[in-house]
Amino acid sequence: MAKLESEDQMSAGESLKLVQLARLAAAERMRAPWWYHVGIGLAIGAIVPAVGDTDYLWLSVIGVALVAVLVSTQRDRSGVWISGMRKAGRRVTLVTISAATTFAILIRVGWDLHERGVPNAMLWIGAGTALLATGYGFLWERALIKDAR
Amino acid sequence: MSAAPELDLVIHAPNRLQICAMLSVVDTAEFATVRDTLGVSDSVLSKHVRQLEEAGYVELTKAVVETRQRTWLGLTKSGRKAFAAHVAALEGLVAQARAAAKGSAE
Numbered sequence: 001m002a003k004l005e006s007e008d009q010m011s012a013g014e015s016l017k018l019v020q021l022a023r024l025a026a027a028e029r030m031r032a033p034w035w036y037h038v039g040i041g042l043a044i045g046a047i048v049p050a051v052g053d054t055d056y057l058w059l060s061v062i063g064v065a066l067v068a069v070l071v072s073t074q075r076d077r078s079g080v081w082i083s084g085m086r087k088a089g090r091r092v093t094l095v096t097i098s099a100a101t102t103f104a105i106l107i108r109v110g111w112d113l114h115e116r117g118v119p120n121a122m123l124w125i126g127a128g129t130a131l132l133a134t135g136y137g138f139l140w141e142r143a144l145i146k147d148a149r
Numbered sequence: 150m151s152a153a154p155e156l157d158l159v160i161h162a163p164n165r166l167q168i169c170a171m172l173s174v175v176d177t178a179e180f181a182t183v184r185d186t187l188g189v190s191d192s193v194l195s196k197h198v199r200q201l202e203e204a205g206y207v208e209l210t211k212a213v214v215e216t217r218q219r220t221w222l223g224l225t226k227s228g229r230k231a232f233a234a235h236v237a238a239l240e241g242l243v244a245q246a247r248a249a250a251k252g253s254a255e
């Protein structure tokens with residue numbers, strides 16, 4: 001059996017326990033306050049109407065600015081940063097695909113309603129997206145923490 | 150008999166192992182966050198980070214936030230690969246030890 005020539009001759013089992021503890025500590029850091037998910041949900045909801053109606057471009061600018069402020073605040077607050085660009089775990093991938101599909105369907109429906117002349121269709125779709133995005137935010141965080149463990 | 154799994158001695162030291170484990174689940178972590186989680190001093194963490202950096206496993210980025218300079222640590226691609234291989238080696242050793250214990254009990 002290979003000899004562990006570490007600084008303190010730790011056993012492999014002890015090392016794995018340390019790995020698990022450090023991962024748990026990092027996972028706990030990922031927990032965001034409720035207002036973060038609500039804020040991100042509102043921001044996404046503000047971005048969506050401009051996709052179907054350029055009259056709401058000003059709203060999407062506010063949405064993008066809100067995302068930037070919230071993400072930067074949360075990064076400084078938690079001391080950890082997850083860009084979402086790295087290969088994700090199974091749960092995170094599932095939530096991301098599910099959220100993207102739901103938003104795509106909502107935007108498509110909103111676009112159709114807007115084309116049919118339904119007043120403020122994209123605004124209503126934006127409000128619906130905000131609610132769902134908030135829910136997905138909490139789900140995404142839960143999945144992220146479980147995958148990290 | 151199968152070949153013994155190879156351990157990475159740069160990573161295996163307890164503090165460096167924990168640094169890599171923390172960084173493996175995030176993109177970057179702030180120096181102070183890692184220091185507080187490990188419960189070590191700035192100088193001790195700096196020493197370990199330097200060793201990981203010299204091995205090409207960790208990279209540092211500095212950013213100024215509200216006039217304060219903050220250092221962020223992240224695993225490099227080779228760092229992620231080396232850490233995954235190290236954990237696999239540890240798991241292999243645990244499995245070997247279990248199999249040996251089971252064999253001697255029978």
